[in-house]
Amino acid sequence: MHEVNEVRHLSRLTGIFEESDFLMPLFRLAAEFSPHPYYIGAGCLMQTVWNRLTGRPSLHGISDVDYVYFDASDTGYEAEDEMVRAARSRFAGLAVPVDVKNQARVHLWYPEKFGVPLDPYASLEEAVASWPTPASSLGARLEPDGSWTVCAPFGLVDLFALTVRPNRRLVTREAYLAKAEKWSRLWPELVVLPWDA
Secondary structure (H helix, E strand, O other): OHHHHHHHHHHHHHHHHHOOOOHHHHHHHHHOOOOOOEEEEOHHHHHHHHHHHHOOOOOOOOOOEEEEEOOOOOOOHHHHHHHHHHHHHHOOOOOOOEEEEEHHHHHHOHHHHHOOOOOOOOOHHHHHOOOOOOOOOOEEEEOOOOOEEEEOOOOOHHHHOOEEOOOOOOOOHHHHHHHHHHHHHHOOOOEEOOOOO
C-alpha cells in the first residue's frame, strides 16, 4: 500500500509541475543548460505544491530557484562561478533568481559558513538527502523525452501532508526552527513538528 501511495504521490507531483506556468518554462530551460547531472530542487518545488494544496498564487513565498548540479572533476570556485554567470544569462527571464550550486564542492565552504562539519558528497542524490526537511529533500528534472526524474529520498508523504519535520543529517536546530517559523507565516496550514519529536 505504501508503494501504491508513493506512485500516486509521484503522479500528482509531476502533474502539478506540468500545470505550473512558472515551473515548466524553468524545467525546459534547465534541460538544455548543463552537461552535468542536475536537479531543480528544494523550496521552489515544495512551495509550488504547498501553494497548489492551499489555493495560493503559484509564486507565493518563492524567493528563488535552487539549481543544483554535481561536477566532482572541478570543485574550484572559478568553475562554479562560470556556471553561475551562464545561468544568470540562461534564466534571465524568470520571475525569481536562480541559485546555482555545485554540490560536489559544498564541503569546501559549508563548515565555515554554518559551523557544521561536512564530508564531500558522493553524488547529487546524497546531497538532496541532507537537505533540512524530508518535504524539502526533493529534486526533479525534465528529461529530453518528456519523462521525469524525481529524487525524493524520504518519499512524498510529508510534502502532501503539509508536514514539516527536521532532517537532522545536516541542519542545526536553530536553522530548522528559523525555516519552520518563516514557512508557517507564509503557509499557516503547515503542521510543524518540534525539533525533538
